Amino acid sequence: MSTPSLLILPGDGIGPEVMVEVRKVIDWFGAKRDLKFEVSEDLVGGAAYDAHGAPLHDETMAKAQEVDAVLLGAVGGPKYDDLDFSVKPERGLLRLRKDMDLYANLRPAQCFDALADFSSLKKDVVAGLDIMIVRELTSGVYFGEPRGIFEEGNERVGINTQRYTESEIERVARSAFELAMRRNRKVCSMEKANVMESGILWREVTTRVSSDYPNVELSHMYADNGAMQLVRAPKQFDVILTDNLFGDILSDCAAMLTGSLGMLPSASLGAPMANGRPKALYEPVHGSAPDITGQGKANPIACILSFAMALRYSFDAGEDAARLEGAVNAVLADGIRTADLLGEEGVSPVSTSEMGDAVITAL
Amino acid sequence: MSTPSLLILPGDGIGPEVMVEVRKVIDWFGAKRDLKFEVSEDLVGGAAYDAHGAPLHDETMAKAQEVDAVLLGAVGGPKYDDLDFSVKPERGLLRLRKDMDLYANLRPAQCFDALADFSSLKKDVVAGLDIMIVRELTSGVYFGEPRGIFEEGNERVGINTQRYTESEIERVARSAFELAMRRNRKVCSMEKANVMESGILWREVTTRVSSDYPNVELSHMYADNGAMQLVRAPKQFDVILTDNLFGDILSDCAAMLTGSLGMLPSASLGAPMANGRPKALYEPVHGSAPDITGQGKANPIACILSFAMALRYSFDAGEDAARLEGAVNAVLADGIRTADLLGEEGVSPVSTSEMGDAVITAL
Numbered sequence A, B: 001m002s003t004p005s006l007l008i009l010p011g012d013g014i015g016p017e018v019m020v021e022v023r024k025v026i027d028w029f030g031a032k033r034d035l036k037f038e039v040s041e042d043l044v045g046g047a048a049y050d051a052h053g054a055p056l057h058d059e060t061m062a063k064a065q066e067v068d069a070v071l072l073g074a075v076g077g078p079k080y081d082d083l084d085f086s087v088k089p090e091r092g093l094l095r096l097r098k099d100m101d102l103y104a105n106l107r108p109a110q111c112f113d114a115l116a117d118f119s120s121l122k123k124d125v126v127a128g129l130d131i132m133i134v135r136e137l138t139s140g141v142y143f144g145e146p147r148g149i150f151e152e153g154n155e156r157v158g159i160n161t162q163r164y165t166e167s168e169i170e171r172v173a174r175s176a177f178e179l180a181m182r183r184n185r186k187v188c189s190m191e192k193a194n195v196m197e198s199g200i201l202w203r204e205v206t207t208r209v210s211s212d213y214p215n216v217e218l219s220h221m222y223a224d225n226g227a228m229q230l231v232r233a234p235k236q237f238d239v240i241l242t243d244n245l246f247g248d249i250l251s252d253c254a255a256m257l258t259g260s261l262g263m264l265p266s267a268s269l270g271a272p273m274a275n276g277r278p279k280a281l282y283e284p285v286h287g288s289a290p291d292i293t294g295q296g297k298a299n300p301i302a303c304i305l306s307f308a309m310a311l312r313y314s315f316d317a318g319e320d321a322a323r324l325e326g327a328v329n330a331v332l333a334d335g336i337r338t339a340d341l342l343g344e345e346g347v348s349p350v351s352t353s354e355m356g357d358a359v360i361t362a363l
């Protein structure tokens, strides 16, 4: 096989800083494990807008379609708050998701042993937490038409459309069941079937798909109860399957339970390409964090672990992924902390690049 | 003024049990404080379906329109899970909200001192918590058209519509600002203006309304970040203003933070009637809890505190409301607990009716 290709889109805010550390990790795997990548880099979000007047250049989009995987930092920042909706930094990310058809967004919410004290939840509620949220990413209210702000009588009305076809629900449900097979064989599907017809269809299709996975236990929960249960007893869940908008909120809620947002990666996967690899984009769950940009305070681990997910899901290198995750755990066990993970007495923070170096040393 | 009227709709599951205790409280205020109500009772939800084949009879709806306030227990249960969408118990509640035009849903998320240990969150994160969530209740994706499951090519598609007019946003925003004036003068408005045009309009209108309230500080937050911040540091909020669907999820998340779901009331308010009182429906946040129905285990406090909200918002009896809330606090301080509030060692639970009696004694 030819050298796998990786497109790096550092984006805005702390994106470029954390990506510097990821490149150290990529280089390490090339040098020490003979896992070489053809790496190219380009702009997305506000950075792309500044250069081209659009949050994603067509040429960048074309490149993203060709590579084996995309690794993204973060997009957005107050500088771009007043831009027109159509050119906001977020639109670049949303276009990548949509045009690459990355329908399954995998968001692990994992509580790292060394950091369990750091959660706002009681330690026994979150210690050992390991949930996988599978969020539908290319449909629903994020993309449904009609949408916009329209005149109606003598006032305006804002409209968005929640819209799911059976096949859109089915394919993401399959992703969730496949993942559950390699985990604890439980899928909890969340919607508002008591209020929304799209939720009724969601429930019906996931139930149908579940008959192909007799060893996986499927349950259904209303999304509002889901939010409650996540706060009350998150360890009851294994895989959570939900739509684009509920997934946005519930996955952020779950991420915060772990107390270590700066630690959480994500993968967005589409259909297999000709070479058998899925279309894929990897990105940390945290945002661009404009308040700490350029100060060497950012935690690069979420982005490093996003690369670990790439090793696992795009490059069939599960062992190397586990090695990288192990290195991160070792660093944490050593008490090495970036500023976002402080709280223990007597620990002073390391910088973004010191954290990257520590991971390399642990590798 | 003539005797104020109250329509009681106990509904399903534990609704009837907790309502028995509320009636004791209502009777107490009639006897001891000369606050008399003309009370009538009727069916809603599954109970109404069983009797009439519809989750809300037209006559009940007409009565609800005439009374000064409605007090509702809970609706729904597994027995009704397979009913057609149009006659599900929830439709009865949704019709009440819609036809009475109860656009402002007030959901206090309060952490009771005596129960702070009971939260899954660390005590210092939630002790003293006192948030008011104002959720828009009669519009958005709950009611927008088109909606339904439609044929499209050779498959089906589930559609719902998020829809907000300027005036719908404006009136609920005013409710939030008015409340903030009597609290800590902060409103945080939550939407997804980075992804949804309806959120852009929401942000624009709330900003415009805020100019009428120069003493209230308005901030905006994306709803996903809102969920995170609620988990991370809920005490940063005073009033949270949000739409119907986000409000459903975020208010349940906030409710669970307090650790005492069985304690939380809500008020749903509409425009003033001819007598100056707002159209109003009061109900506990908890559901019908079929798993404990009929066992004397239900906690009646949420429903009792819903009546306290009625005293405050419908009957201008703020002092009496405070007296009732004080009685509840006293009961809790005495260590009296229903089964849902257990956890402390050496405490055994009281029954639903014992809890009601304890509140009466404390009054």
Ligand SMILES: CC(C)[C@H](C(=O)O)[C@@H](O)C(=O)O
Residues within 6 Å of the ligand: A090, A093, A094, A248, B194, B195, B224
């Ligand atoms: C940046 C934004 C458009 C995005 C979303 O809403 O999907 C983010 O919140 C996420 O969850 O990845």
Ligand SMILES: CC(C)[C@H](C(=O)O)[C@@H](O)C(=O)O
Residues within 6 Å of the ligand: A194, A195, A224, B090, B093, B094, B248
């Ligand atoms: C019962 C259901 C229709 C309702 C809702 O979704 O609004 C409930 O969850 C609530 O929050 O009052």
